[in-house]
Amino acid sequence: MAPETTLFFPPKQKPLLIRLVQSVSYLVLQRLYQCGLVVSEDDVAKLRAMAGTRVVYVCNHPTMEDGMVLFSLAARVGQLWHYVVAKESFRGFQGRFLQWMGCYSIRRGLGDRASIAQTLSLLKTPQAQVVIFPEGGCSYQNGTVMPFRPGAIQMPLQVIAQLTKQDPNTDLYVVPISLKYRYTQPMTAIIEDTLQGLEQALGIMAAEAGEPRTFYSRLLAIAGRVLARLETEYGLANQPEQDWNPRIDRLRNHVIARCEQQLDLPSNGTTIRERVYKIQALLETEEPKTIAEDDALYWTTVRLLNFDAIYDGYVADDPTPERFLDTLMRLEREVYQVEHIQPKAHRQAIFRVGEPINLKHYVADFRRDKAGTVGQLTEQLRQGVQTNLI
Structure with a gap:
């Protein structure tokens, strides 16, 4: 770059x-x-x-x-x-x-x-x-x-x-x-198609969503699989017994610190979002070590922004079709490695x-x-x- x-x-x-x-x-x-x-x-x-x-x-x-x-x-x-x-x-x-x-x-x-x-x-x-x-x-x-x-x-x-x-x-x-x-329009069929696509991509079987097999239980199974995959990718121990919000916070803080270490940047104590923007700005203006390294680091920042504001309970607090699809589209960005997902309807x-x-x-x-x-x-x-x- x-x-x-x-x-x-x-x-x-x-x-x-x-x-x-x-x-x-x-x-x-x-x-x-x-x-x-x-x-x-x-x-x-x-x-x-x-x-x-x-x-x-x-x-x-x-x-x-x-x-x-x-x-x-x-x-x-x-x-x-x-x-x-x-x-x-x-x-x-x-x-x-x-x-x-x-x-x-x-x-x-x-x-x-x-x-x-x-x-x-x-x-x-x-x-x-x-x-x-x-x-x-x-x-x-x-x-x-x-x-x-x-x-x-x-x-x-x-x-x-x-x-x-x-x-x-x-x-x-x-x-x-x-x-x-x-x-x-009614979004039930679109939510079903989105869930099926993610389940297939992640190899999730029907039994893993628990009983009764609701949209929400399937969403939790998909999110749990994605979270576990990310923990493994970044060298963190899986802790399925722990509440999700501490796991998500641990993952975000670990990944941003790793990015800053790669660029020899000190952590300035601001929000993760501000720290990500600083990294992205530096990637635009500084000579990259290698194109592959630069692109990999940029994609890591995209992943961080995708999950920056997510928390366990966002859907449960108000399970509207919009909140379901907000979360599913975040998961699609991660699973399909796509920066921007088009609106569903x-x-x-x-x-x-x-x-x-x-x-x-x-x-x-x-x-x-x-x-x-x-x-x-x-x-x-x-x-x-x-x-x-x-």
């Missing part, structure tokens, strides 16, 4: 082209992404009321299709937004097209100064509207929200603290947006828009206690997004 020479891709927004693409975004969403947009008129009105103001929209990130879905929401509202997008998406014509649509890149894991500077610059303009996924990456979970990265709040607070020195009445809003997908992308927060009311708190104010607002927004996941 050759090192990447272009470190930042700025937005090159082309308003007329964006309007043209927006005009067909509904059809593209339906035909290519098997998805329909659902948003109430009240929530559309909330978003339209933000026209002409500085706004940061923060949204959870459950699937790889969320960018197109957010773009379609902007089309529904009739606005032009900027989007912070992972740098690896900016390849070839796709990368140029993303820039024309108002997207700009971020290198996760290394502290991307160019991307941060771009965000700060945009937010200083009077009508900036920027979309950020504060989870930092795709969670692959339809019903729960991962911890938010503080930068999504720290950057707009930094800007409003500067702007209010000249004009105390300056507004800068943060708006939480919740996104959840729902299949529009047509879905609705359901949006709920929370109440806008005007950051000018937090400037005094921010000046007095930067870390405390950022932490409070970050968690407030995360909880708001989670609460609105209907």
Whole structure:
């Protein structure tokens, strides 16, 4: 893998082209992404009321299709937004097209100064509207929200603290947006086919799912086999008598430490997800030892992200078809060694828009206690997004 020479891709927004693409975004969403947009008129009105103001929209990130879905929401509202997008998406014509649509890149894991500077610059303009996924990456979970990265709040607070020195009445809003997908057809047959495919690939016999042989018992048998295989692959003793969550945590921590050791990286005590992003960023910019070694290490990071937010009980807590398939698709990525699994059927992308927060009311708190104010607002927004996941 050759090192990447272009470190930042700025937005090159082309308003007329964006309007043209927006005009067909509904059809593209339906035909290519098997998805329909659902948003109430009240929530559309909330978003339209933000026209002409500085706004940061923060949204959870459950699937790889969320960018197109957010773009379609902007089309529904009739606005032009900027989007912070992972740098690896900016390849070839796709990368140029993303820039024309108002997207700009971020290198996760290394502290991307160019991307941060771009965000700060945009937010200083009077009508900036920027979309950020504060989870930092795709969670692959339809019903729960991962911890938010503080930068999504720290950057707009930094800007409003500067702007209010000249004009105390300056507004800068943060708006939480919740996104959840729902299949529009019965999914029993698709779940059955997915279970059968995984059972066949793993050599699991019917008796191993226990009695009664339910979808959930079969899911547990598949997940148990995958977990045991991973433990063996990475040199860990199988402990089937132990609860799953400690086994999963042990495996994740062992694998990330092994990756860091391979690259001579110190563990900085941050989350596994942040540590994975740092490794991926280094793989893009540094000369590899060998192509095979580099590719193997990259695939290990993909596996870590796939299982980063998984825990025992995600399905049992709320056994919807969506949660079943969230988990089954994670297992498919691992078993079939595929980075991206296509949606299983047509879905609705359901949006709920929370109440806008005007950051000018937090400037005094921010000046007095930067870390405390950022932490409070970050968690407030995360909880708001989670609460609105209907």
